[in-house]
Amino acid sequence: MHRLAFLFCLSVVFAWPQREVVRGHGSEWTDPNKSEPAGTKYRTFHSRSIGGEVSYLLYLPPGYEEDPQRRYPVIYWLHGLGGNQRTGAFFASLLDGAIRAGDTPPAIAVLVNGMRDSMYCDSRDGSTPVAKVIVDDLVPHIDRTYRTIADRRARAIEGYSMGGFGAARLGFGHPELFGAVSVMAGALHTEETLAERRKEIFAKVFGGDAAYYRSNSPWTIVEKQAGRIRGRTFVRIGVGDQDRLAEWNRELHALLNRLEIETEFVLVPGVGHSGQQFYRVLGAQVWGFYRRAFGGPLHHAPQASFVHRARPVIDLLPR
Numbered sequence: 001m002h003r004l005a006f007l008f009c010l011s012v013v014f015a016w017p018q019r020e021v022v023r024g025h026g027s028e029w030t031d032p033n034k035s036e037p038a039g040t041k042y043r044t045f046h047s048r049s050i051g052g053e054v055s056y057l058l059y060l061p062p063g064y065e066e067d068p069q070r071r072y073p074v075i076y077w078l079h080g081l082g083g084n085q086r087t088g089a090f091f092a093s094l095l096d097g098a099i100r101a102g103d104t105p106p107a108i109a110v111l112v113n114g115m116r117d118s119m120y121c122d123s124r125d126g127s128t129p130v131a132k133v134i135v136d137d138l139v140p141h142i143d144r145t146y147r148t149i150a151d152r153r154a155r156a157i158e159g160y161s162m163g164g165f166g167a168a169r170l171g172f173g174h175p176e177l178f179g180a181v182s183v184m185a186g187a188l189h190t191e192e193t194l195a196e197r198r199k200e201i202f203a204k205v206f207g208g209d210a211a212y213y214r215s216n217s218p219w220t221i222v223e224k225q226a227g228r229i230r231g232r233t234f235v236r237i238g239v240g241d242q243d244r245l246a247e248w249n250r251e252l253h254a255l256l257n258r259l260e261i262e263t264e265f266v267l268v269p270g271v272g273h274s275g276q277q278f279y280r281v282l283g284a285q286v287w288g289f290y291r292r293a294f295g296g297p298l299h300h301a302p303q304a305s306f307v308h309r310a311r312p313v314i315d316l317l318p319r
Contacts, residue, residue: 028115030055037089039096040111045145047137049129055113056138057085059092061099061106064147071147073294074108076134076178078120078159078166080275081187085111090276091158094286104287105294110142117201120159120166121216124207131216135174156180156234156293160275161187161245168218168252171233172225180234180293185273188218188248219255226259234293236264240271240278264289 030053034042040057047054061072075095079087088111098104114120118130143150157178159167164186171181191210195202206213214220222229229235235256239249246267256263266285271278279286 029053029113031084031086031113033084033086035086037086038093040089040092045138045141047133049132049137054133054138055085057088057092057111058146059095059109059111060146061108062096063106064108068147071149072106072108073154073156073290074110074142074146074148075290076110076112076139076155076157078112078157078163079114080159080161080163081117083114083163084116085113087275088112091279094279098284098287103284104290107290107294108142108146108148110138112138114163114166117162117204118166119162119201119205119216120169121205123205124209124212128205131170131173134170135177139177152177152179154179154294156182156290158182158184159186160184160278161273164249165189165218169216169221172218172222172229175225175228175233179232180236180289182236182289183218183238183249183252185239185243185245185275185278186218186237186249186252187245188252190219191217218252222252222255222261223259226261230259230261233261234264234289235261236266236289238266238268238278238282240268240273240281242270242272243278244273 029050030044036042037057040059042055043058044053044055046052063070064072077088077091079085092109092111095104095107095109099106112134115128115130118128120130120134122129122131139155142148148154152175155178157167157171157180159165164183165188167181168183168186168188171178189198191213194206194213195208195210202208202213206216237249237253239246253263253265266282268278268281271281
């Protein structure tokens with residue numbers, strides 16, 4: 001009996017790693033704070049990629065419940081480093097106001113759980129497949145569960161700072177999914193700058209492997225995918241002119257110009273690295289991008305004060 005009991009316990013010990021959800025760090029996949037900032041709903045879905053639940057916040061536009069036949073475009077919004085899905089609540093609030101004012105077509109917004117410091121990439125060791133969860137699990141879940149227009153032309157991805165990196169990485173990497181990519185103050189590291197300035201992330205997410213980082217870098221991905229993006233994807237890059245990340249964003253815009261990918265470049269005067277200040281100063285011009293991307297009855301031309309297309313970046317700087 002003792003021998004049988006010992007063998008049973010031993011079998012449990014060795015079987016445990018196979019039964020345990022090994023991809024992820026416990027509750028980070030589900031935000032333990034289930035509060036619902038104004039206009040949003042806390043939701044979870046089952047991810048096959050991790051074998052467990054993942055949370056997000058959902059915004060549904062005015063009239064969603066009253067018109068059961070209508071379908072909507074979707075904006076996936078990605079938070080910055082150290083943030084969480086609730087960080088995007090202000091974006092949902094701004095979107096709601098813009099829809100009610102008639103400044104942008106009604107759209108669903110999904111505020112994504114980016115695991116605080118994932119860079120929206122699958123970790124080198126396989127423990128946190130964040131990109132896979134978003135692409136393979138979250139997007140299909142949203143299309144199955146809500147009345148979306150399940151077409152790349154009605155699907156956008158936007159993010160600020162680390163979220164801007166993520167929007168570029170996922171949007172450029174999956175042009176079959178996203179017809180609009182909005183990179184706001186993107187933390188567009190090279191492998192050298194990430195290894196130097198964000199050592200913990202370089203080790204945790206990329207295993208200290210420069211080649212693996214490069215394979216996930218928007219700089220690499222956009223060059224490989226240029227033929228699938230050019231002429232098919234609405235692209236915007238925005239950054240404050242006082243932002244320490246401004247130069248990276250200018251350089252990405254210059255690269256896209258060389259690749260002949262039409263890009264709206266937005267340089268916001270007097271703004272440093274502050275997401276809420278950035279969106280507040282940019283104001284209604286946030287929504288011109290979505291009017292063009294999603295079409296519909298609104299076709300107002302964007303104001304010229306910030307918006308710039310395919311001209312030297314220096315033209316936007318104060319003289």
